[in-house]
Amino acid sequence: MNEVENKKTILILTAQFGAGHISAAKAIKEYILEKDNNINVVIENFISASVPRINKPMVKMYENNTKYIPGLYNYYYYMKKSFDSKYDISYKIYMPKLAEYINNMNPDLIISTFPCAAACVNDFNTKNPHKKIPSITVITDVVDSLEWVFKTTDMYFVPSHEIKNRYVQKGMDPNIFRVTGVPVNNKFICDKKIRSNKLRLLLMGGGRGLFDFDENFIHWLDDYLDKYKDMLDVTIVTGSNKKLYKNLTVKKPLHNIDVRGFVTNMHDLIKNSDLMLTKSGGATLFEAISSNTPIIVKNPKVGQEIENAKFIRDKGIGILYDNDEDLKDLIKSLLNKELDSRVAFMDENITTFKKTIHPDKIGDYVFELLDKN
Secondary structure (H helix, E strand, O other): OOHHHHOOEEEEEEOOOOOHHHHHHHHHHHHHHHHOOOOEEEEEEOOOOOOHHHHHHHHHHHHHHHHHOHHHHHHHHHHHHOOOHHHOOHHHHHOOHHHHHHHHHOOOEEEEOOHHHHHHHHHHHHHOHHHOOOEEEEOOOOOOOHHHOOOOOOEEEEOOHHHHHHHHHOOOOHHHEEEOOOOOOHHHOOOOOOOOOOEEEEEEOOOOOOOOOOHHHHHHHHHHHHHHOOOEEEEEEOOOOHHHHHHHHHHOOOOOEEEEOOOOOHHHHHHOOOEEEEOOOHHHHHHHHHOOOOEEEEOOOOHHHHHHHHHHHHHOOEEEEOOHHHHHHHHHHHHOOOOHHHHHHHHHHHHHHHOOOOHHHHHHHHHHHHOOO
């Protein structure tokens, strides 16, 4: 038997509904290979592996629902949150094609970073008890939704001890949880932030460059900086939003704000910022936590982001605002030094919280399960 045949294979199933599920999958892969680079780790979009023709329409529908009809999206989200996952049959459209994919690959372990992918793995293992594949589910938002929970799952990576506690209160075995935080690339890790004389603010809208404030606010901030550029450095990352990038650099160019398009050094930008104005997605939130960067987020309208925002408030690691006028007042308060003590307080809270999660042990936890079987 050659070396390739001897290699163990880990399949990580993910999805494109927001960038967080994929970034968590990539981070886990890195942690595994750090531990043992002789493992074959495959990341696969579970929809592309089963019914590829519906991937783009499903992603578009998700984006439109969260943007235009968040109330309807939330109704479905909160119904699933308290609804026993065994009654949700939406996964069936991806089987048996995904089962065929899994059978052909025959992995030694499956990790899911999306709830419906975990449902598919559970279905596979339930129908094939003679060849049950060990499985881990990675919860990528600060939620205790039952949509992530399945009988055949062997281990869960959860964002915080509070989420573990909530699941245990629902009757789950505390021994199957590992408190890792939402997995992010270890390049974001920054234990000691070096402060400069200027306040450094990063405006970040994720890979797609979608922000919770409009362009008028960006131009207001750019004009406002005419008087305060010796006190505040601002960088905006527009990601793949080419229209916004063109608007801010060509059509109506900014003079005081550094505009970046799609970047590959996001970890450096976040680590070199004192505050980040962004959305409350799980991955973004834990990138900020890893890099000791307090965040400013708009009170969200979408289920899992609402839960993440509650976490930000309860842990005291960020500031929530309601609208663009609120945000302008917040910027003014920052520049008037009225929030210095609050920013220091958020810094301390992030440091305290980081001591309770163990992303550095992700590789150990994976091999703990892999070596059992």
